Each structure stands twice: as structure tokens, then as C-alpha cells.
């Protein structure tokens with residue numbers, strides 16, 4: 001595989017595009033508005049400069065890496081890509097629309113992957129005529145830093161598709177883990193309910209947001225507190241995951257804390273909106 005299309009230039013799409021470009025792949029980075037594409041590319045540029053300032057990347061490499069990323073709003077630019085990684089919003093209806101469009105645009109051999117946090121790969125695949133080539137390729141935030149990729153097979157995903165995505169993940173320097181489709185896969189089924197619980201503790205006035213995060217950093221050796229992590233992930237994404245877990249398991253332990261929904265309704269999404277549990 002040489003040419004990758006990343007759909008969505010947001011929190012994850014920009015990071016995923018960076019990972020591929022740094023590893024020598026050509027990347028088409030597509031979003032629905034040019035300003036979102038531009039913002040994604042500027043975040044990548046800033047990250048590369050930060051890496052260079054820390055001696056993690058030769059300054060002279062920045063331009064060649066950026067030149068491998070083509071920003072676009074035109075869906076047709078995915079046409080000659082060997083793999084698509086979709087990182088648009090965590091909404092099944094929108095993902096199915098995207099996959100149906102990609103199925104008509106991309107060459108028959110193209111693998112269509114989704115970076116979904118929790119949604120059914122099998123259901124996304126029903127929007128295409130190539131369910132054997134639809135797979136979950138789940139990067140973690142921030143994608144340039146986190147080593148894990150959960151590779152999630154839908155019921156119809158072929159072994160050939162799985163093997164190709166596993167080999168690609170290793171080529172990116174990542175550590176793939178095989179997951180058979182289940183709500184929330186592995187990490188999110190454990191991690192996001194923890195964030196939700198931290199929000200509940202905060203809502204009940206048990207401790208301040210800062211102290212909840214300090215407690216978990218000092219008491220559980222987490223690198224970042226659960227509320228700051230929720231702000232990093234995006235409270236909209238956290239809420240979407242909790243709603244999927246609750247919908248799929250019908251178990252009240254996955255009920256989203258009302259405060260989380262209130263913040264999302266207020267547009268308090270965390271880092272990406274400038275305010276969540278903390279101000280940015």
C-alpha cells in the first residue's frame with residue numbers, strides 16, 4: 001500500500017495523517033470544509049516543528065513530510081488510494097453515508113477502514129458492496145504518540161484484509177491488537193466508563209475537577225487525569241461511546257452521567273472547543 005486517504009481532519013484524522021506521512025506514505029486528507037482541512041494540516045505542521053525542536057525529527061524533513069499530505073474537500077480524491085481510514089464523527093448514519101460514497105469511488109482492491117471508537121464494523125460494512133474489505137483500524141489519541149492500534153474484524157472482514165492492516169500497522173511502528181467486534185472493543189469499554197465515573201464524582205461534589213485528576217495521577221499513576229483525558233478525547237466522543245455501550249448492553253453501569261450530556265449540549269467539548277471540565 002502506498003497511498004492512503006484519511007477522512008476527517010479533526011482531532012484524530014490530523015494525527016493519523018501525520019503518522020502515515022512521517023512513515024513515507026502519500027496521504028489525501030479530506031474534510032467537508034477547506035478551513036477544517038487547513039486547520040488539520042496546520043496542527044500537523046506544529047507537531048512536526050515541536051518534534052524537530054526536541055531533536056526527534058530533522059528540521060529538513062518537515063517540508064518533505066508535509067508535501068506528502070494533500071488536503072481536499074473532494075470525495076473523488078480518494079479514487080486511487082489503497083486504503084481509506086475514516087475518522088469522521090462518531091455517528092453511524094454519517095459513517096454509512098461516507099462508506100457508501102467511498103465504495104462507489106474507490107478501486108475494488110481498496111480497503112475501507114474506520115477509526116470508530118465503538119460502533120459496529122459489520123453495520124458500517126452493510127453500506128458497501130465490499131464487506132470483506134471493511135475493517136476497524138482504531139488509533140489512540142494522540143495518534144502520533146500512542147503505540148496501540150486495535151484492529152477490529154467485522155463478521156465479514158476477510159483474513160486477507162486483517163493481515164494487510166496488521167502488516168501496515170507494524171510498518172507504522174505501531175503495536176496492533178486483534179479485537180473481534182464488540183461494543184467499545186477493548187480499551188474504550190474499560191477507559192471511557194472510568195471517565196464517565198470521574199464526571200459523576202465531580203457532579204456529586206465529592207471533589208474538585210483538579211483534585212479528582214490529581215488523585216488518579218498520584219493514586220493510580222495515570223499520566224493524565226480522567227477529566228483532562230475526557231477533554232483531550234472530546235466530551236462529545238466520550239458521550240457517544242457511553243451511549244453506544246448503554247444501547248448495546250442495556251446495563252445501567254454504562255449510563256452516561258447527566259453532567260456529561262449537559263456539557264456536550266452546551267458545546268463544552270474539551271480541548272477542541274476551548275472548554276470542557278477545564279479551560280483551554
Ligand SMILES: CC(=O)CC(=O)SCCNC(=O)CCNC(=O)[C@H](O)C(C)(C)COP(=O)(O)OP(=O)(O)OC[C@H]1O[C@@H](n2cnc3c(N)ncnc32)[C@H](O)[C@@H]1OP(=O)(O)O
Pocket residue numbers: 015047050051054056116117118139140141142143144145146187188191223224229233237
Ligand atoms: C476515544 C478513543 O476511541 C480511544 C482513545 O484514544 S482513549 C485515549 C487514549 N489516550 C490516552 O489515554 C492518553 C494518556 N495521556 C498520555 O499518554 C499523555 O498525557 C500525553 C502523551 C497525551 C501527553 O504526555 P505528557 O507527558 O503529559 O505531555 P508532553 O510531554 O507534552 O507529551 C509527551 C510527548 O507526547 C507528544 N505529544 C503530546 N501531545 C501530543 C499531540 N496532541 N500530538 C502529537 N504529539 C503529542 C509531545 O510532543 C511529547 O513528545 P516527546 O516525548 O517526543 O517529547
Ligand SMILES: NC(=O)C1=CN([C@@H]2O[C@H](COP(=O)(O)OP(=O)(O)OC[C@H]3O[C@@H](n4cnc5c(N)ncnc54)[C@H](O)[C@@H]3O)[C@@H](O)[C@H]2O)C=CC1
Pocket residue numbers: 007008009010011012013030031032033036086087088089090091094098115116117118138139140141232233234237272
Ligand atoms: N477523539 C479521540 O480521542 C478518538 C476518537 N476516535 C474516533 O475517531 C473519529 C473522529 O473523532 P475525532 O477526531 O475526535 O472527531 P472530531 O470532531 O475532532 O473530527 C471529526 C472531523 O470529521 C469531519 N467530518 C464530519 N463529517 C464528515 C464527512 N462526511 N466527510 C469528511 N469529514 C467529515 C468533521 O468536519 C471533523 O473535522 C470518531 O469516530 C471517534 O469516535 C478514535 C480514537 C480516539
